[in-house]
Amino acid sequence: MHLKQTFPGVFIFLVSTLWASVAPAQWLNDEQAIMGTSVRVELWSDNKTEGRLVIAQVMAEMRRIDRLMSPFKADSALTKINNFAGSRPVKIGQELMNLIDKSLSISKKTKGAFDITFASAGFMYDFRQKKHPSKASLKQLLPSINYRHIQLNRSKQTIFFKDKNVKIDLGGIAKGYAVDLGIAILKKNNIQYGIVTAGGDSRILGDRKGRPWFVGIRDPRNRQGLVAKLPMRNEAISTSGDYERFFEENGVRYHHIISPKTGKSVGYMRSATVLGPDATTTDALSTSVFVLGARKGLNLINNMPKFEAVIIDNQGTMMYSNGFENLPPTDRSGAK
Ligand code: ADP
Ligand code: MG
Numbered sequence: 001m002h003l004k005q006t007f008p009g010v011f012i013f014l015v016s017t018l019w020a021s022v023a024p025a026q027w028l029n030d031e032q033a034i035m036g037t038s039v040r041v042e043l044w045s046d047n048k049t050e051g052r053l054v055i056a057q058v059m060a061e062m063r064r065i066d067r068l069m070s071p072f073k074a075d076s077a078l079t080k081i082n083n084f085a086g087s088r089p090v091k092i093g094q095e096l097m098n099l100i101d102k103s104l105s106i107s108k109k110t111k112g113a114f115d116i117t118f119a120s121a122g123f124m125y126d127f128r129q130k131k132h133p134s135k136a137s138l139k140q141l142l143p144s145i146n147y148r149h150i151q152l153n154r155s156k157q158t159i160f161f162k163d164k165n166v167k168i169d170l171g172g173i174a175k176g177y178a179v180d181l182g183i184a185i186l187k188k189n190n191i192q193y194g195i196v197t198a199g200g201d202s203r204i205l206g207d208r209k210g211r212p213w214f215v216g217i218r219d220p221r222n223r224q225g226l227v228a229k230l231p232m233r234n235e236a237i238s239t240s241g242d243y244e245r246f247f248e249e250n251g252v253r254y255h256h257i258i259s260p261k262t263g264k265s266v267g268y269m270r271s272a273t274v275l276g277p278d279a280t281t282t283d284a285l286s287t288s289v290f291v292l293g294a295r296k297g298l299n300l301i302n303n304m305p306k307f308e309a310v311i312i313d314n315q316g317t318m319m320y321s322n323g324f325e326n327l328p329p330t331d332r333s334g335a336k
Contacts, residue, residue, distance in 0.1 A: 030055045034062045035070070035175060035198060043186060043194030044209060054189045058182040058196060065178040068096065071119065071169050081159055082119075082167045089151075089158035097152060099280075100159065103173055106284045107147040110300065112260055113291035114284055119169035120144035121263035125254065127245040132254050138263045141165060145260045171256075176201045176238055176283025183279075200239040200286070203279040207233040218243075220270035220312055227318060228310060236279035238286040241271040257290050268293050268314050276307040285309075294319050 028051040029042035041058045045051025070076045077096055084090050092100075106114045121141040124133035133141070144165040151160040170177075175198040182196035183203045193206040195213060204213045212231035219225035220243050230237070242265070246255035255265045272290040274282045285307065289297035294311050301309040301321045308323040 026051075028052060028055060030059065032059050032062075034059065035066045035178065036072075037175065037199035038197075039178075040197040041182065041194065043191045043205075045191065050189070051191075054186060054191060057185050057189075061181050061185060062178050062198065065174060065181065069099075069170050069174045071123070071167075071171070078168070078170065085159050086161045086164035086166055089153065089156065089160040091157055092159050094157070097154065097157060097159075099170060099173065099177055100150065100168070101152060102280065103170065103284065104147055104150060104152070106173075106281075106288065110285075110288040110292060112147065113296075114172060114288040115145060115147045115260040116168040116170060116172070117145050117147055117149060117166050118258045118260050118263075119167040120163075120165055122169060122258050123167050125256070125258075127247055127254065127256060130247040130249065130254075132249070133263065142263050145263060172240075172287035173280060173284040175199055176236070176279035176281070179203045179236070179279035179283075200241065200244070201236070201279050201283045202238075203236040204232050204234060217273050217310055218271070221316070227312065230275070230310075232275070235275055236277065236282045237273060237275045238279060238282040239271055239273040240286040240290040242266070242269065243271075257287060259291055266291055266293075270312045270314055270316065272297060272312075273310040274301065274307060275309070276304075282307070 025046040027042060028045055028048065031038055031040040039059065039062050041055045043051060043054065067073060068076060069078050071078055073079060077092060081090050103116045121133055121138055124137060125131065144163045149161050149163045149166045151162060179196045179198050179201050180203060183205050186194045186205050191205065193209055195202055195204050202215060207213055212233050214229045215232050215237050216226040217228045217239060219227045220241050240257055242253060242255040246253055253265065257266050259266050269290050272286050274285040274289060276282045289301065289309055289311065292300060294313050297311060298309060298319060298321055301307050309321040311319045
């Protein structure tokens, strides 16, 4: 019995050590559909088996975040909040508490352009089914869009909504947060070079072995085209666009970035890209800059030393933050 158990173990150990010694160091990658988007991990690993395990850990972490934060899953913690926090304080874990707290601080910084309570009316949009709220329901729900309705109690670990119709959605920040967790897993496993991407949010660890990593900004009106390719190392980049989830009705483009002031899709922008040290912040800021529009959005980013932005307005005009103007995009890699 004892022998039977140990033999396969020893055998697997011998085979895997042998394999590791012959398997060359290499780039490994995987792509999976998680969080309603495409998650991609690419990394350089000295050992194929270990590298694959690290990628699997990142994918598992993304699934965990989805189970916790999805507004579409009936048993997620977020759904529980939306069902009950309008009537009583709801207990939440440290992780959700921290991310909601971070969302609130970005709401303050952006004067309410970023607001997770957009979902109070936002839940009535369904871009696949081509549904949007009626004028009457928007009017009724608009007062419930206001991040000040959210009350977090740190000592009791609870969340409460002061208005019973409030709903929240972390779609503007959760993917960036998941990307940061992915990079933390890479670091913990001593990976030196890699990229983790979830939809429009990416973060790069190191570089592409001595060369910068080039990340493209999509042309908002041409699926195949790019408007820029930015060389990056050790940095995060997020793009919010009006072309990911949208439909058109009577000449109006309904898409997933909602102005908290009107409850309607923002009409004056096509895309907003933000670069910075971490993906949680660049994700929330790309959504914020999109809502703020070119002038206010660039002003916000120009006052944040470690962040840069590239904006395309509804005329197709491209605008950059100050860091890009002083520094041609191709020189960025050497600067950081
Ligand atoms: P994606 O990577 O999904 O394209 P974005 O970073 O562009 O995401 O953010 C869009 C998502 O942010 C929407 O799907 C929605 O969940 C959420 N959102 C929309 N408007 C706002 C807003 N004003 N404030 C905060 N979150 C928003
Ligand atoms: Mg975002």
